[in-house]
Amino acid sequence: MNQEDAVQQFLGERPGAEQLRDWRVTLEQRLRxxxxxxxxxxxxxxxxxxxxxxxxxxxxxxxxxxxxxxxxEDSVRVTLAMGASADGVVEGEE
Numbered sequence: 837m838n839q840e841d842a843v844q845q846f847l848g849e850r851p852g853a854e855q856l857r858d859w860r861v862t863l864e865q866r867l868r869x870x871x872x873x874x875x876x877x878x879x880x881x882x883x884x885x886x887x888x889x890x891x892x893x894x895x896x897x898x899x900x901x902x903x904x905x906x907x908x909e910d911s912v913r914v915t916l917a918m919g920a921s922a923d924g925v926v927e928g929e930e
Contacts, residue, residue: 843912853906860898867891 844852851859867888874884 839913839916842916843909846908846912847905850905853902853909856898856902856905860895860902863891863895863898867895 870884870888870891874881874888
């Protein structure tokens with residue numbers, strides 16, 4: 837089993853850090869668009885402000901989940917590398 841398979845197996849059904857990053861970037865783009873729309877049409881602030889607030893909350897949650905998931909992925913990779921090193925297996929020879 838290679839490292840990426842082990843990471844995916846460990847994560848199970850949860851998305852990986854890269855997927856979380858993609859979702860976060862998409863939400864950040866949407867946030868910027870709403871902020872620009874709000875500047876261009878201040879009269880729409882009442883409708884846009886709650887959406888902007890929710891997007892900020894979602895982005896924050898994704899940032900945290902992304903950081904935790906990246907840590908988990910890195911930990912699995914390091915653990916596998918340490919095990920392979922202890923077993924005398926050179927990376928790439930698996």
